[in-house]
Amino acid sequence: MRINLASVLVDDQEKALRFYTEVLGFVKKHDVPLGADRWLTVVSPEDPEGTELLLEPSSHPAVKPFKDALVADGIPFTSFAVDDVKLEYERLRGLGVRFTQEPTAMGPVTTAVLDDTCGNLIQLTHQG
Template identity: 80%
Template structure:
């Protein structure tokens, strides 16, 4: 068994697609119209057959209170592995990305947390 698909709720699919592809560097995999919304997924550019991330519309009434509470408490909705947290932090900050946690090393793990502009905090993580 392996993870095939996971999702983050987003307040605007077009804005999320731009952020996740143009800024974070993911590649669009699937884009299927579903009424007012889309089945919209991205994948890691270096692993096009890997786990898909669904940029899921936040229209369900339970989503906004849930995601708002996570952001208020500083809890990331997802974690993305990177080779060098400090280098990604510097690159993304140079692109105007807002971080809620600068790189922090705790034992063998380094993390940073960014705002994806679509209603989520995302953790960058590297384990030594």
């Protein structure tokens, strides 16, 4: 058994696609129209056949209070691995990304938390 798909709940799929591809550097894998929404996934260019991230519409009524509570408490919705959190932090800040947590060493792990512009906090992490 392996994980092949994970989701992030986004308030605007087109805005999310731009952010996740043009800013974070993922690449679009699937874009299938489903009425007003799309089955829209991105993958890491380093692993194009790996785990897909579904940019899932956050239209269900339970989603907004859930996402609002996570953001209010500073809790990331998900986490992405990077080779160097400090370098990625500087690169993304240069692109105008807002961080809610600067790179912070936590024992063997360094993390930073960014705002994905679609209602989520996303953690970047690396070990070492």
